[in-house]
Amino acid sequence: MPTKKPAQKKASKAKTGTPKPSFNFNTHMTVEGIKSSILNHLKFTLARDTGTATQRDWWISTCHAVHDRILERFIRTMGEHNDQNVRRVYYLSLEYLMGRMMRNNVWNAGLYDITKQALAELDLSLEELEELEEDMGLGNGGLGRLAACFLDSLATLEYPAVGYGIYYEFGMFRQKFENNEQVERPDSWRKFGCPWEIVRPEYTKTVRLYGRVEMRFDSLGNPAPVWSDTVEVNGLPYDIPISGYNVGTVNFLRLWEARSSQDFDFDVFNEGGYIEAVQDKAEAETISKVLYPNDNSESGKELRLVQQYFFVSCSIQDIIRRWRKLNSDWDSFPEKATIQLNDTHPAITVAELMRILVDEEGLEWDRAWDITREVCNYTNHTLLPEALERWSVPLFEKVLPRHLQIIFEINRRFLEDEVEAKWPGDDGMKEKLSLVEEGNPQMLRMAYLSVVGSGYVNGVAAMHTELLKKDLFPEFNALYPGKIQNKTNGITPRRWLLASNPDLGALITETIGDGWASDLDKLRALEPHAKKAKFREKFRAIKHANKVALAKLVWSECGIEISPDAIFDVQIKRLHEYKRQHLNLLHILHLYRKLLQDPNFDMHPRVFIFGAKAAPGYAMAKTIIRAINAVAAKINNDERIGGKLKVVFMPNYRVTLAESLIPAADVSEQISTAGKEASGTGNMKFALNGALTIGTLDGANVEILEEVGDDNIFIFGLNVDEVQALWNGGYNPYDRYFNDENLRAIVDWIGSNFFTPDHPDALVPIKDSLLDGGDPYLVLEDFAAYVEAQERVDKAYRDQDNWTRMAILNTARVGKFSSDRTIHQYAEEIWKLTPVKVSMNGDPV
Structure with missing residues (x-):
C-alpha cells in the first residue's frame, strides 16, 4: 500500500492548481465561432468540402463543434475537482437511456440559438440534422431513462459525479412489426x-473470471484464499461528457467496452486456423455486444452475470485508481467516494469491493466491511419478486468462485451477529433473511446482499417506499431502522419540456x-394564467400544433391517417402485464363494439397510441403486442365506424419517439395494477407537457394526484389495500366474466379467430391468462371502473376551455417531479455531497 508521504506530495502539488486552457471566449461562443468550427471539422476531421459533404457529414461536423465547447468546460471541471480533492458520487447502472445527445447538448450548453443561426447561414437546418442522430442504445426503459x-441533474446542480455502465455495441433491439408480430433486429x-x-x-482495466480458489500459506503459516487459473478480459473505457444546464460543470459517463486480453493466437493463424485464432477475442467481446441478452437459457444467464461483474469490476478499479491519485489511507476512501447501485444489477459491487480490500489490499475483514457499507447505497426499483435478481449457486461458483466465498462469509457473519442479536434463537428469521435461499439449487438473493451491504436503501416513490418497509423488506426495516428512505423519482425539464416542446417552453x-428550467417550482406562477382566455388559447394552439406534427409522423411511419382534432390517448412504456396494456385493449374493444352495434353512439373521436417493446423471451407480452396490432388493423380499416376510433402502435419505441408523442398527448395512460409500479416517470413527463392522467393509485400517480388535485386527474380502480383484501378473500375472475355480459363478449372476442383468422389460436393465451x-393483474376486476373513468375523460374533453385549464394546472403543479429535487435529496440525505462551482468562461467563480 502506498505510504502517506507520496500522497501528501501529490495533494500539495494539486493545490497549486491545474493549468486552465485558454481561448478567446467571446469569439468561441458566437455564431461566427460555431460556423468556423463546423467548417474546420468538415475539412480537417472528415476531409470533406462544402460541395461533397453529405447531410451526415454536416451533422458530425456540427456535433464536433458543439463537443469542442463542452470539452473545454469538461477539462476545467475536472481540474477544479482534482484541485479540491472533492468527494464524488459514482452512479453504477447497467442502463442509460440517453436518447439523442445533440439537442440536449446545444440546449444545456447555451448553444442552441447560435448553432441554429450558424447552420442557417450555411443553408442548413438544425432540426433536420438532429434527425440523423441515432438514439444511444444504452438502455431499455424507465430505469435507464431515470439514470x-x-x-x-447532477451536472446542472454541480455535484461531482461519474456515471458507469457498459458501452453496448448493439442496443436491446430495433423493433419491427411483421404480420402484426414483434420482430427483433439488431440496433x-x-x-x-x-x-x-x-x-x-x-x-x-483487466477483469478476471472463472478459475478456482485455493488456499495458500505465507511464510508464517497463515492461510489465505487465492483466486487462480482465471480468464482475463479487458475493459476499454469511453467517456461521454454530460453538460449541466446554464452552468460551467461538465461531468461524464464512463462506459466499458469488452476487449480480449490477447487479440489472437498468431501461431494458430499462421497454421491456417483463421477462425480458431480469433475465437477467444470474439468470445471476450461478446460481453459488451448487446443490452440484456435473452436469459431464458443457461448460457444467456451466464452472459448476463458476466456482463454485470465486468462493468462493476472495471468501475470499482477505476474508482480506486482515481482515489489513489490524492489519497492513501483507506479510512479516507468513504470520505471521497460514495457509490449508488441503481437496482440489483450492480449488487456484486459489495462482494467485489470486499474482495479487493481483503484479498488485494490486506485489510482486516471488519475494517473492509465498515468501509464497504459506508461507501455503498442501493436503490430498489421494483416490488415484483421475479424482478429481484437471484443467481443459482452453481452458476455463480462457476463464474465468480471467490466472490461466492465472500458472499457466504458475509451471510454467516450477518446471521450470527446481527440477526441473532435482534432475534435470538429464531432460526425461522435467519432462514427468512439469509442471503442464500435454500433449495435445489441454492439461490443468491442479490437484493438482500444490496440491503445488508449498503449504508442506505431507497425506494423511488412515497407509496413504493412504504411497501418496501411493510411488504418486501419488513424484517430489514426492523433490523435497520431509518436505513430505508424515500427518494421520489423525477425527470429533467431540460429534455422533457425545454428541448422536446420548445414552443411551450417559449x-x-x-x-x-426564465429560470424555471432549473427551478421547476417556478411553474406555479402559471396557475393564475389558467384563468385567462388568451393564455388558454395560446396553450391550446401549441398542443394542437404538436398533434399535427405527430399526425404527420404517424402517417410517415405507419401509413395511418389520424385527425389532430381527436383525443390523443397515449400509453408508452415497457410491455408488461402489470402495466396492463391489455386493459387498455379491452376498453378499445368495448368502444369498437358499441360503435358497431349503435352507429349513433356519441363519443368524441379518439386515437389510441401505443409504444412499447416486449422482452424477446416474454411470450405473453409479445402476444399482447400482436393482439393490439391485429385489433388496430380491423378498426382502422372498418368504414362502419366513421373514423371515430383509430389505434396506432408506433414501432421501435425509444426516447426520440417519446419526445414527439409526449408533447402531443391529451391523455396519459398510467393504469398499472395498484402496488406493482414502483414509481413511473412517463406519468411526470406527460403531466409536465399538459396531458391529463388516467391512472390507478399506484407509484408516483399518488403524488401527482396530491400535486395537481383530484379535479385535474382521472383516478380509477382498486387501491393497494383493496387489492390485498381481494386476494385475501379469494378472487375468482370468472365471477366478473359471468356477471358482466359486455365484458364476457369482449373477452370471448379477443380469444376467438375474429382478429387473426389465419391463426385461430394466436390470441387465446390472453383469454386464458x-x-x-x-387474472394475476386484476384486469377484469378493474375493467368497469376503467370504462367509467374513460367516459369521464370523453365528457371532460368536450369542454375544450375547461380541459385546457386542467392541462395548464397539470403543467403548473408538477414542479416537485424535477430530477433536480430528487438529486438534491440524494445529495443531502444519502451522499452527503457538496456542489463545486465551475466557471462557464474561465473567469474566477
Missing part, C-alpha cells in the same frame, strides 16, 4: 460512429420569465 435524467446504433465519445485506452418563459390463469 440519464439523474446525470443531467447497430454505433455503425456511423459516435461524435460525443472520448476513448481512454490508458485507463483500460410560452412559459414569455409568461413567467385472464380466466384460467387467475
